[in-house]
Amino acid sequence: MQLQLKKARAQLEPGEPGRISTRVNRQVWTVVALALLCWGSFAPSLAAQDTHEEQQGPRLPDPVYILERVELVGEFSTSKDLIHETLALELGQEVNVSILTQAQLRLLATGFFRTAQFGLEPGSERGNVIVRVVLEERNTILLSDLFLGTSQRSDFWGGLDVLDSNIFGIGHTARAAFVTSGDEFAFEVSYVDPTIFASPVSMGFTAHFSRGGEQAFPVVAADLNTPSSFEVDVLRAGGRLSNGLFILPQLGLFLDLRVEGLKSDSPFDDLLESQLQPGTSWLSTAALAVELDTRDDPVMPRNGVRLNLSAEGAHPSVVGDYQYLRLLGQLNFATEFLPGHILRLDLVGGTIIGEAPFFERFFVGDFNDLLPSRNLGLNFASRPAADFFNTGTDQLGYENNILRASAEYAIPLTEGIDWVYRSEFFLGGGLYAATTSDADAARVILGVEPMPGPRDPFPFDLTINLGLRVETSIGIFGLSFANGLALVPL
Template sequence: MHPTVGTEHALDEEIVGVVVFDVQDAGGHGRRKSTKACSIAAVGRCPVGQRDGFSTLPPVDLRCPTSRRCVRWCVLACAGGLATWSAPVQAEPRSDRTAAGTDARAASREDSVATVLRIERIEVVGRETVALDRIERVLEDAGLRPGAALELPGDRRIRIARARLAETGYFRRVTLRLRPGSAPDRVVLVVDVEERLSVSVTRVHAASSKFTPFHGGLTVVERNFLGRGVWLGGGFVWGTLPRIPKARRQQAYRVFAEAPRLPGAPLGVLGSLYLVSASEPYRVAGPADDPSPSSFSTFDYDRIGASVGLSFPVVVGFDLGVEYRFERIDATLPTDPVWTRPDGTVEPVDLRMRDGPHRHTVLQVSLTWDGRSEAYRHGKGGRIAMDLHVGSPGLGSNYEYLRFVAGGGYTFRLPWRHWVTPSITAGQIVGTAPRFEFFYAGDLSDWTPGREEGLLYSTRGPIDVFGTGIDERTFGNIFGVLDVEYVWPVFRRRRTRWIYGGDLFLSIGTFTLAGDREQRAADRAAGRPVAPFGLRANFGLRLDTPLGVMDLSVGNVLRRMPL
C-alpha cells in the first residue's frame, strides 16, 4: 500500500531481513546452510498474505553436543527489518532435558541484549545508472560506512538511510539487509535497489476556458543526468488566441538545472532561464463576478530572465536556500485604464506594472524543515517551509517590496493504516510588487484555473459556496489556507511496469484573500467583507507511475473545463 505523506507522494516498501543458519546435517557430517527471509513493513504493517516475524526455524537439537558446538549463526531477534546474529555457542554439553531447557532460556536472555556488530564492507546490488558515490554519500550521511558499529536489533540509522535513499526519487524499491562477514562480529551491509525511470513528467497543461479556447504544455525533469544526480529539465505552455480583440497568444518557456549536492561539499547549486510572453486580462466592464471575456481587455508584457542559487544543509532535516533572480520586463500599458461598473460608476484600474522596459530583481531566501521521513518509522512526520522575497533598488530592481510565505503540515498514520495531514499556509506582500508576484485567487482554489508558468489563461474566479464575495477577488496582498487531507492506500503492484500503486484521497479546507490597506478600508466603507473566504475540496485517485504521480480528481477536471 502507498501511504502518502503531505502533497508529496512516496510509496512504502518492505525491508527484508535475511536470516542465515549454519548447522550440521542430521548425521553430523558436514554443514548445510539454511536461509529464511522475512518481510517487515517499514511502517509497521504486513502486506497481504504475510505476517511480522520469522517462520519456524530449522530444528537444532540442543541436547546434542556436536550440534551445539556447530551452530555458527543463530537469529533470536528481528526488529526494524534487520536480522541479529549471535556469537557461536561454546557451552559444555549436558545430557538431561533440564539442562537443555536452562541453556535455551539463558541464550534467549543473553540475546535480548543489544548486539554490536561492525560493518565489514558495503555492497550495492541492482544499481544501473545511479552513480555509486551518490548512494555511498547518502549512507555515509546516515552514519553507515565500513567500520561503523551497528547495535542490533533496531539500529535507527538503517531506517534513516533507507528513507533518505527512497527520498532521492531514483529508486522504486530500497532494501537493506545484513549477511555474515569474515568474523563472528563482522557483517556485510547489502543495499539492494531497483531503479525507477529517472525521467518524470511533473506538470501537464491541457485545458480550455472562455478566455482561451485551448492551451497546453508540459514540464519534464531528468533527475539523474549522466548518472551524477543532477536535475535537468524544461517546460513550456502555449495557448491559442484569446477571445478578446487585439489580444495575442500567451506562451512561456523555461529550462533549469540543479545539483542538489556537490561532490565533497555540503552545498547544492541551481540555475534557470525563462521567457514569458503575456497578454494579461483585466476587467473593464460588468459586475466583479462576471467571467465573460467581453468584460475584459488585455495588456501585453514580456519577461526574459534567469536565476542562480545555492542550498545549504543547516542541520539534519533543515535546508537553507538563497536564490537571486533577475529579469527584464517590457510592458505596453493602456492609457488610463478604467472599470465601468453596471451602475455606471467608473473606477481606475491599477495594473500593478510599470510601463516600458524596466528591471525586476529578487533575492529569495528559503528555510525548509522536512521530517516526513519520520513517517516511515513512527507513522508521523511534518514539513515546515518559509520563503522570503526581497525586491529593492539596492539589488537593481525598479520594484521595492517584501513577499513572505510560510506553511506547514503534519502527517499522522492512523491505526487502520490510513493517513491524515492537516496543513496551514499564509503569506503577505508589503510594498510595490509587480502584478505577477501578487497572490492569485485561482492558485488558492481547487476548482478554479490557476497561473501556469506565470500566465493567466482564464478569467473565471473562485466558486463562491458561502456567499462571502470571494468570486469577486482576483489578486490580493494577504492570503491564508487551511486544509486537511485524508489518504487511503488502495493497492500496491510490484510486478507491473506502468502502475506502481494508487491512493484514494479526500481533502477539505478553506481559504481567504484580502487586499492592501486601501482596499480593506474601501471594503469596510462599502460594507463588503474585508477577507472573504471560500471552500477548498477535492476527491480523487493518485496513481504512482514511472513518469510521475497522476492525479485523477474532481478538482483536476473542473480546473480544465470552460465553465
C-alpha cells in the same frame, strides 16, 4: 478550464525559495518495511559467521565485524562513487546489523533504488566480512505535471513538466517545462546539485522565459474611450540562483537571488501603475526561507509536519524598478489516526507590503481548487470564483493578502502493485480569504472577469475537492471533481 495530472503548486514559487522540488516519491514507509524484511537476510549470514563463537559460548545479540570491502551487484546507472558516499561505510571500520541497516535506509531514501538487499560473506581473515549489496534501480524520470485545458479566454492550452532526479547517475536533478496557447507560452529549465562536494549545501538555478497576457477589467472608466476590458501583454526573461544549507536532514535554510527583465504593453498604463511598470523594467529580489519537513512523502504523506516561512523583497536601490516585501507562511500536517485513515491539515497565509508586479501577488486560482491555477506563471482562464457566501470572492484576481485553511481525509486503496506504488481516495475542503489595497481594487481587476455586486473588505469562500490519486513509477496521476470541472469551457 484546466485538466491536470495533479493540481500543481510550484514548490519554487516567488516568495518560497529553497530546493527545486523534484517531487520524487520518497517512500520512507517503504524504506522502513524493507529494513524489517532485510533483517531476515542479515541474520542467517551473521549466524553462519558466528558458528565458532556459538560453540564456545553464548552468541552475542549483535556481533561486530571488520569491514573488508563492499561489493555492489546489479544493473544500475547511478555512479558507484555516489552509492559509496551515501552508504558512508569505511573499509576497516567495525560494522554490525544496526550500522548496516542505517546504511541501507540512507541508500533507499535517495529514491534512486526500488530495492537494496544487504548480505554478508566471509572475508580473507577471521572476523572480516564482505558486505554484498544487490541493487534494483527505479525510474527517476518523472512526469511532474501535465498542463491541459480550455476556457472562454483560451480555446486550448497544453504543456509538460518533466524532471530527472538522478541525471547522469550523479544524484543531480534536472527539469524542463513548457506550456503554450496560441501566441502565449512559457518555458523553464532547472538544475540542482543537492549536496555540493558531499556537503550539506545545495545549489541550483532556474531560467524562465514567458510571453503572455492578462485580461484587465477597469472598475471605473478612465475616460469615455475606456473599454470594458483590455489585454495586458507581458514579456518576462530571467533566472534564479537557489542555495540551501541543511542544518539537519529535515531542517534547511534557503537563499534565493533573482533577476528578471520585463516588457509590458497596455493601452491604459495609468490604470496599471501600481501593478506593473509601463514599457521595459527590471525586477530583482532576494528571498530567505526556513523549512522543517518531517513528512514521509511530499505529495501523499501519511505522517509528519512541514513548516515553511519565507520572505522575499525587492528594492530599486539594488537593481530594479519595484519595491515590496512578500511574506508567506505554510503549515502542513498529516497523521494516520487509524490504520488506513489519513487526516491532512493545511494552513497558508501571506501578505505583500508595497507595490509588487501583479504576477508576484496571490492569485485566487492558486488557492481555490475549483478554479484553474496558473501554469508556469501564466493564467489562461478568466472565470471568477463561485462566491458561495456572497462576500465578493467573484471579484478576486491578484491580491495582496491571502489566508487559507483546509482539511483532507484520505483512504489508501492499493500499495506495491508492480509499477503502481500506491493509490488513495481523498475528500477535502476548506475556507480561503483574500483582499488587496483599496486603490488597486478601485481601478482595475486583473486575471478574472469580476461579477457585479458589493465586495466585503475581506471576502472569503469555500473550496472543495474529492477524487483519486495514483502514485506510479512515472509520476502522480489524479482524477478529481475539480478536474471534471475543467472539461467545461467556462
